[in-house]
Amino acid sequence: MPLPACWCGRLRAESRRPRIKNAGIQEKGLRISAGEKKLKNEHKIRAKFRALSDGAATGLAVLATILVVAPLVAIFAYLVYKGANSLSWAFFTEVPRPVGVVGGGMANAILGSSILLAVGSLIGVPVGISGGIFLAEFGRGTKLAHAVRFTADVLNGVPSIVMGIAIYSLIVVPQGHFSAFSGGVALGIMMIPTVCRTTEEMLLMVPNAVREAALALGVPNWRSVLAITVKTASPGIITGCMLAFARVAGETAPLIFTAFGNVGWNTRLDEPISALPLQIYVYALSPYDDWHRLAWAGALVLIVLIVLAVSLVRYVTSRGVLKGAS
Amino acid sequence: MQEIRLKKLEFQTDPAFENGVSNAEAVSPDAAQVRNYLLSRGNSAISDGGFRWLMVLCALSIFGIVVLIATELMVRSKLAWGQFGLDFFYKAFIDTYSHKPMYWDPVNGHFSALPFLYGTLVSSFLALLLAVPLAIGVAVFLTEMCPNVLRAPLAFLTELLAAIPSVIYGLWAVFVLVPLLREHLNPWLIKGFGWTGFFGDDNPTGLGFLAAGIILAIMILPIISSLTREVMTAVPNSQREAVLALGATRWEMIRMGVLRNARIGIVGAVILGLGRALGETMAVTMVIGNSPEISRSLLANGSSMASVIANEFAEASSDLHLSALMELGLALFIVTIIVNAFARLLVWAVTRGEPASTH
Numbered sequence: 308m309p310l311p312a313c314w315c316g317r318l319r320a321e322s323r324r325p326r327i328k329n330a331g332i333q334e335k336g337l338r339i340s341a342g343e344k345k346l347k348n349e350h351k352i353r354a355k356f357r358a359l360s361d362g363a364a365t366g367l368a369v370l371a372t373i374l375v376v377a378p379l380v381a382i383f384a385y386l387v388y389k390g391a392n393s394l395s396w397a398f399f400t401e402v403p404r405p406v407g408v409v410g411g412g413m414a415n416a417i418l419g420s421s422i423l424l425a426v427g428s429l430i431g432v433p434v435g436i437s438g439g440i441f442l443a444e445f446g447r448g449t450k451l452a453h454a455v456r457f458t459a460d461v462l463n464g465v466p467s468i469v470m471g472i473a474i475y476s477l478i479v480v481p482q483g484h485f486s487a488f489s490g491g492v493a494l495g496i497m498m499i500p501t502v503c504r505t506t507e508e509m510l511l512m513v514p515n516a517v518r519e520a521a522l523a524l525g526v527p528n529w530r531s532v533l534a535i536t537v538k539t540a541s542p543g544i545i546t547g548c549m550l551a552f553a554r555v556a557g558e559t560a561p562l563i564f565t566a567f568g569n570v571g572w573n574t575r576l577d578e579p580i581s582a583l584p585l586q587i588y589v590y591a592l593s594p595y596d597d598w599h600r601l602a603w604a605g606a607l608v609l610i611v612l613i614v615l616a617v618s619l620v621r622y623v624t625s626r627g628v629l630k631g632a633s
Numbered sequence: 634m635q636e637i638r639l640k641k642l643e644f645q646t647d648p649a650f651e652n653g654v655s656n657a658e659a660v661s662p663d664a665a666q667v668r669n670y671l672l673s674r675g676n677s678a679i680s681d682g683g684f685r686w687l688m689v690l691c692a693l694s695i696f697g698i699v700v701l702i703a704t705e706l707m708v709r710s711k712l713a714w715g716q717f718g719l720d721f722f723y724k725a726f727i728d729t730y731s732h733k734p735m736y737w738d739p740v741n742g743h744f745s746a747l748p749f750l751y752g753t754l755v756s757s758f759l760a761l762l763l764a765v766p767l768a769i770g771v772a773v774f775l776t777e778m779c780p781n782v783l784r785a786p787l788a789f790l791t792e793l794l795a796a797i798p799s800v801i802y803g804l805w806a807v808f809v810l811v812p813l814l815r816e817h818l819n820p821w822l823i824k825g826f827g828w829t830g831f832f833g834d835d836n837p838t839g840l841g842f843l844a845a846g847i848i849l850a851i852m853i854l855p856i857i858s859s860l861t862r863e864v865m866t867a868v869p870n871s872q873r874e875a876v877l878a879l880g881a882t883r884w885e886m887i888r889m890g891v892l893r894n895a896r897i898g899i900v901g902a903v904i905l906g907l908g909r910a911l912g913e914t915m916a917v918t919m920v921i922g923n924s925p926e927i928s929r930s931l932l933a934n935g936s937s938m939a940s941v942i943a944n945e946f947a948e949a950s951s952d953l954h955l956s957a958l959m960e961l962g963l964a965l966f967i968v969t970i971i972v973n974a975f976a977r978l979l980v981w982a983v984t985r986g987e988p989a990s991t992h
Contacts, residue, residue, distance in 0.1 A: 357882050364884035368778055371770025372787065375858070378851050379794050382805050389808075437691030445685055446692070455692045457977065462699060464905070464973035466912025468939045469966045472946060472959060473702040476709045496698055503695065527677030529684030557798020560914040560939070564946055584800045588915060591804045599808070606801045617796045 383610075390607025393600040398608075403570050403586075409597050413605050415572050419487070419581040420556070422574065423566060426491025427555055431498025432548050436537075438499065439506025439544075444532050456507070459500040470497055471561035479565060487573065487580035490566030494558060498551040505547025509540040546620045553616040557609060559584040583609050702966060710960035712953055713744065721960060722746050737925035737941075739950050744957035746964065748925040752842070752935040753965075756917060757910040759846025759931070760853055765903055767850075768857035769892075775858075776865045777887050788862075795855035803919035806848040811920055814847075815839025819932055833930030840922035843931045848916045853906040860905060860980060864898030865891055867984045901979025908972040912965060914939040938965045 397412045404411035438455065446452030470493055478489040513536050521531035537544065559582075562568075567579040568589065583605055590602035713721065725734035726743040735741075736748045775787060819839060822832045868891050876890035892899070922934025923944055936944075938961050949955040 357885065361882035361884040364773075364887070365778060368770045368774035371767045372774045375767055375771050375794070375854055376787070376790055379790055381809070382797065382802075385805065385809055386801070434691045434694055437688050438695060441688040441692035445688060451689075451692075455695055457974070458695050458699060460977050461970055461973045462695060464908045464912070465702070465969055466914060466939055466965055468912065468914040468942050469702065469706070469962050469969075472942060472962045473705045475946075476705045476959070477701065499695060499698070503692075528681045529677075532684070553796060557800065559798070559800045560943060563943060567947075584798055584915075587804060588800050588919075591800075591807055592919065602804060606804050609798060610801060613796055613798065614793065617793065 386603070386607055386610060389600075389603040393604040394607065395604075398601070398604050402572060403601075406595070411601070413581075413583065413586055413601060413608075415569065416581040416583045416586040416605065417608070419566070419569065419573065420583040422487055422576075422580060423490050423494055423562070423582055424552065424556060426488065426576070427494030427498055428548070428552065430492060430495025431551065431555075432502055434495075435499045435502025435548075435551070436506050436544060438503035439510060440532060440537065442503070442507040443510035444536065456504070459503050463500040463504075466560070467497060467558050468560040471564050474561065475564040482577075484577075485565060485567035485579040486577045487566055488576040490562050490580065490582070491576070493561040493565050494555045497555050497558065497561065498548075501551035501554065502547055505550065506540075506544050509543030509547065510536060512543070513539045549616050549620045553613045553620075556613055556616075557584055559588050563588075699970075703963075706959055706963040706966060710956050710963050712956035713960045714956075716953060717744065717957075720745070721957070722750065722964070736927070739945075739954045742951065742953055744953070746938070746957075746961055748927050749936055749938040749941050749961060751927045752921065753911055753937040753939070755842050755931070755935065756845040756849055756921065756937055757907055759842060760849035760910045761903065761907055763846065763850035764854045764857060764906065768854050768902075768906070769861055769899065771854075771858045772861035772865055773887055773892075776862055777883070777891065788859075791855045791858055794851070795859070799852065799913060799915040800919075802848055802852055803916035806844060806916060806920045810848060811839040811844055813839075814844055819843075822932070830929050831931050833928070833932060835930070836922070836933050838922065838934070840920055840934055841930075841932050842921065842935050845917045845921040845935075845937070846931075848920055849910045849913055852913060852916060853910050856909055857902050857906040860902035861895075861899050864895045864902065864980065864983050867898070868894045895983060898980050898983030901976045901983070904972055904976035904979065908969050908976060911972065912939055912969050914943050918943045938962075 395412075397410060398414075399412060399417065400414050401410070401412035402415045403413065438459070442452050442456060446455070474489055474493040474496070478492060479485055482489070517539055518531060518536055521535040522528070526535070562582050562585050566582055566585065568585045569579045569581040573580045587602045587605045587609070590598040590605070593599070721744065725736050725745045725747055726738070727733070728735045735743050736745045737743070771791060775784060775791075779787065815838065819832075822843075823834045826832050827834065872890045872894055873886055876886045881889065917937050918940040921937060921940055923936050923940060924934040925936050925941065926934065928935065942958050942962055942965075945954070946958050949958060
């Protein structure tokens with residue numbers, strides 16, 4: 308009776324080929340034909356190739372990750388090094404000095420940025436959240452909701468410079484002058500799609516039982532949406548707003564032709580206003596070392612604000628979207 | 634659906650209220666108070682309807698924005714369109730004296746989008762060439778190979794890369810990347826590959842297509858890699874297990890089980906990255922060199938659609954100049970909308986079963 312394959316060591320041959328090969332031959336008393344030998348050799352090469360390609364793929368993936376993390380670390384390290392060296396108290400308290408005069412700061416740009424962002428949020432946040440409420444509460448599964456969702460995603464990818472020139476021709480040209488208001492509108496419009504989509508996603512996570520409980524108590528629908536559903540999802544919605552905020556805080560392109568920039572203080576909405584990214588752009592391309600220094604300091608301040616916002620968001624979301632309010 | 638349920642609910646509870654008010658005191662004062670309160674509020678149909686329409690209006694405003702942008706750009710670019718028509722996108726004015734093509738000549742009023750189309754395409758595809766293999770590598774590493782301890786911080790780092798404003802990338806590129814290219818990489822490329830014609834040595838500044846491509850690659854990397862990661866995690870585990878059960882190595886499992894199943898989504902992610910690269914403005918403007926020329930050399934100065942708008946819009950010398958820039962903006966708008974829509978459909982096709990599309 309012939310032995311089963313596993314008993315005569317055929318299967319173990321996979322792992323310990325050289326010794327078992329001889330044993331197998333002796334046991335069976337067979338000669339290996341040339342073809343079989345070739346086949347075995349091929350198997351061997353193949354196994355080696357497979358192991359090698361596996362290792363190579365792993366190595367390449369690790370290498371790719373290192374190559375991606377490297378520029379990030381480089382950018383951050385250089386930014387912190389340059390920025391920290393150039394930061395001073397004057398940066399936060401003084402307005403830019405005339406060309407050639409050393410010193411000065413970006414206080415007006417910081418103020419300008421916050422005014423622009425406030426106007427932008429006033430426009431972008433309510434409209435975005437309302438759009439999200441429509442998508443999640445009223446339009447579930449309807450064609451209109453699909454179309455809105457799709458358009459929001461597409462609008463998210465429209466280049467900011469296009470947004471800038473559209474607002475320029477929409478507001479700046481009829482008004483006849485650059486203004487803080489137009490810059491704020493541009494930023495606000497850019498916030499809408501992001502806020503809308505995150506609001507929708509967060510509202511969808513609220514369990515239906517919560518809605519039904521509210522309705523069963525006879526609470527009118529609008530109230531149940533605002534006071535129950537939206538409130539339950541509010542940590543997530545705030546996260547979305549912060550993300551949108553962080554994104555537009557660094558936008559330069561839509562501000563060049565709307566807010567335009569200003570070398571002095573301005574708090575009026577109908578006059579050109581300075582903004583941090585705008586100022587960085589202008590200073591980076593200037594030929595003066597002192598302005599380069601200020602640009603680095605501005606970049607550091609900007610990035611610290613944005614990273615703070617993003618990590619805050621990350622912290623809140625990692626604790627569970629709905630935990631905070633329920 | 635929900636609306637119907639709500640109406641039913643009101644319908645059923647209303648008669649109960651009528652009966653309830655009379656004997657409410659007998660049952661419990663609290664219940665009576667609640668009922669009286671509810672009755673005193675009256676009909677909520679108007680406020681409900683109003684609220685609903687307000688929300689619909691806000692959602693519709695997203696369409697409104699797209700339409701508004703499109704019409705504004707069209708109206709303002711009418712002048713250039715009337716003057717040049719379709720020639721704007723593929724023809725150049727030939728100078729009668731030097732017989733050289735003049736692409737962009739605000740002084741004499743000759744405008745052609747050709748060099749900007751070329752610059753946008755070259756810098757974007759260069760960026761894709763550099764970013765796609767890296768992004769897929771990172772996604773593979775993070776989803777399939779990474780030890781759990783490293784996964785969250787690495788994912789956070791790549792996300793952080795997406796949060797840096799483009800003007801800061803530009804700043805870094807101007808002061809770090811460009812000098813690096815000028816002193817080290819470019820001389821080496823010219824020496825080694827100058828014979829191909831892609832690396833001419835006539836631009837000693839370090840600015841140009843290559844610098845723009847590299848900085849764009851760094852910028853679109855996080856978008857592509859995070860979407861690829863999303864698509865790869867959407868591949869069911871049973872696929873991986875099936876391939877592993879056949880004796881595959883890890884790489885074979887990734888290749889056959891994961892990448893093959895996720896390929897449509899990955900293509901979508903790449904196209905989405907392309908859309909971002911096409912419209913990226915500030916960083917490109919700062920390093921591409923800004924000269925409206927078409928040159929075979931990757932080290933030469935060039936200009937992209939977005940960068941020329943950023944550079945010349947504020948100082949446009951004539952109505953025709955402004956209108957030509959607007960037309961460039963319109964072209965950019967249409968192209969990015971098409972690219973983004975296409976990419977979204979592909980990504981949705983993978984992550985949500987079927988495209989929940991517009992039709």
